[in-house]
Amino acid sequence: MIRFDAAITLGAFSLDAAFEGDAGVVALFGRSGSGKSVTIALIAGLLRPDRGTIELDDRVLVDTAKNFFVPKHARRIGVVYQDAQLFPHLTVRQNLMFGRWFARRAAQTVAFDAVVETLGIGGLLARRPGRLSGGERQRVAIGRALLSSPRLLLMDEPLAALDEERKLEVLPLIERLRDEFKVPIVYVSHAVDEVARLASRVVVMNGGRVVAAGPVDEVFGPSQVHAGESRFGRSSVLTGRIAGTRASYGLTEIAHPSGTIWLAGPAGAAGREVHIVIRATDVTLATTRPQNLSVRTILTGTVATIEQGDGPLAAVTVDLMGHGHLLAMATRMAVDELALKRGDPVFALIKTVALDERSVAVTG
Amino acid sequence: MREAWTAAVFELSPDEWTAVRLSLQIALTATAFSLPLGILAAYALARWRFPGKMLLDGIIHLPLVLPPVVTGYILLMLLGRRGVLGAFLADHLGIVFSFRWTGAALACGVMGFPLMVRAIRLSIEAIDRRLEDAAGTLGANPIWTFALVTLPLALPGVVVGAILCFAKALGEFGATITFVSNIPGETQTISAAIFTYTQVPGGDANAWRLTAVAIVIALAALIVSEIVQRQASHRLAQFE
Numbered sequence: 001m002i003r004f005d006a007a008i009t010l011g012a013f014s015l016d017a018a019f020e021g022d023a024g025v026v027a028l029f030g031r032s033g034s035g036k037s038v039t040i041a042l043i044a045g046l047l048r049p050d051r052g053t054i055e056l057d058d059r060v061l062v063d064t065a066k067n068f069f070v071p072k073h074a075r076r077i078g079v080v081y082q083d084a085q086l087f088p089h090l091t092v093r094q095n096l097m098f099g100r101w102f103a104r105r106a107a108q109t110v111a112f113d114a115v116v117e118t119l120g121i122g123g124l125l126a127r128r129p130g131r132l133s134g135g136e137r138q139r140v141a142i143g144r145a146l147l148s149s150p151r152l153l154l155m156d157e158p159l160a161a162l163d164e165e166r167k168l169e170v171l172p173l174i175e176r177l178r179d180e181f182k183v184p185i186v187y188v189s190h191a192v193d194e195v196a197r198l199a200s201r202v203v204v205m206n207g208g209r210v211v212a213a214g215p216v217d218e219v220f221g222p223s224q225v226h227a228g229e230s231r232f233g234r235s236s237v238l239t240g241r242i243a244g245t246r247a248s249y250g251l252t253e254i255a256h257p258s259g260t261i262w263l264a265g266p267a268g269a270a271g272r273e274v275h276i277v278i279r280a281t282d283v284t285l286a287t288t289r290p291q292n293l294s295v296r297t298i299l300t301g302t303v304a305t306i307e308q309g310d311g312p313l314a315a316v317t318v319d320l321m322g323h324g325h326l327l328a329m330a331t332r333m334a335v336d337e338l339a340l341k342r343g344d345p346v347f348a349l350i351k352t353v354a355l356d357e358r359s360v361a362v363t364g
Numbered sequence: 365m366r367e368a369w370t371a372a373v374f375e376l377s378p379d380e381w382t383a384v385r386l387s388l389q390i391a392l393t394a395t396a397f398s399l400p401l402g403i404l405a406a407y408a409l410a411r412w413r414f415p416g417k418m419l420l421d422g423i424i425h426l427p428l429v430l431p432p433v434v435t436g437y438i439l440l441m442l443l444g445r446r447g448v449l450g451a452f453l454a455d456h457l458g459i460v461f462s463f464r465w466t467g468a469a470l471a472c473g474v475m476g477f478p479l480m481v482r483a484i485r486l487s488i489e490a491i492d493r494r495l496e497d498a499a500g501t502l503g504a505n506p507i508w509t510f511a512l513v514t515l516p517l518a519l520p521g522v523v524v525g526a527i528l529c530f531a532k533a534l535g536e537f538g539a540t541i542t543f544v545s546n547i548p549g550e551t552q553t554i555s556a557a558i559f560t561y562t563q564v565p566g567g568d569a570n571a572w573r574l575t576a577v578a579i580v581i582a583l584a585a586l587i588v589s590e591i592v593q594r595q596a597s598h599r600l601a602q603f604e
Binding site for chain 2: 099
């Protein structure tokens, strides 16, 4: 349980934020310059706030009113940086053992072999960081932080420096850390899909302030959260339950109160709860239930907001039946010709081919 | 005749040997005692913010820009038998620098110090601070962080700094001769001996032999420094 309420001014930038996080993954979400990394530095003890308190579980880490500050080496908070920051003069094994050596034996909560096996880095132990690929380096960095038996793991865009393939190699490992080692994680990212896969709660930051906080599907519903990003960056997250698979076609069926969502690929066992990331550009809207179309996923709901300016595009938020919001990108012309307005019932069509196993994360 | 000539060229007389041995002894002592202080000063200048930092930087670099004779004279005033500090050290602690080889080592250390600090400081400044931060978050306090991360990564600069200081100490002349004079067997280094031989008739052969020795030592120091730097850049290339 982390309680953060602190302010700091660094040159022209000022941060003044308060949020809480519990077990599992809390995501700090926002564009670069929104204050995510400063928040991480404050929690880790790399920066001293001008004002505020930071508490982890029942231990006060910082209280400026009492002039109380726990130095970084006494906090037992592991940090994984975007660019790994492995010690170049030490081997992988020595890097992994570094934090472990300082953690008191009684406080060691994770086993060396288990971590090495989970992260798949057993073959790298004798090597030096310079000879590792980006993905390998990041896995070692995660292992190094984990082996210091931290009470909290801070991950500052750990996948940002990796290409798509490497991301898919590391992301499931972070999910396993969350599930197997039960380490609470604060995860910094500006990628909706990563946050949706990993986090249970999300804190959205902008200009050094918290602008939204809550469960992932609630926060990523309202479209204003992503305002200003390119149309391809905008997505929404739905929560559903795996209903079954259509093995002969290789499809997964996910139940949502507003309709069945079909996924091209495996997702997990039936009955599991999942987050599904749906890009706004993959959603088509219709005012009557369409027939004779190849699209298999048709969700029902009502128009909540229509966001448009002078440009050719409009962003339509649909309140889905049951729960959840779906963001759809359409042309302004289409919105006018369909005469869409707030409260209109609509059908949201999602091409199954746009959704595969990379779009979902099992959360429960 | 030919053998006598080669003997005259390559065989050092006992006096010359003494000068070579003293030079090495003084230079090694100067380097060994400067090193811990040099690392501390370099770390302070590279990483700490404190009032009077520019002044400290200036004082450390002063011997580099002052005429060596001036530095030697200041040392004599401060640490000579009648100097402010020198009298105190001699009366209370029995430590005497003036006209001793230890004084020569002190003068050489002072002269070599700025070169050493510069090299070490540059290599500390080149270390990504986030590596030190990472060590901190892994539980290492500042002293452990320095010992396990900063110092090993700065090691090439430390070695180069030590070699530069050693080379400077070997060649030091002005400050040494002003502070501790030119006493054969006590404070007469290679440089001072060469100077003495050039002042007496027929001393050229002696001066030439010592010159050859000086060249060999200097070349060896340069080559070691080059090898260390190459290994360092090779190691850096491995993790980029």
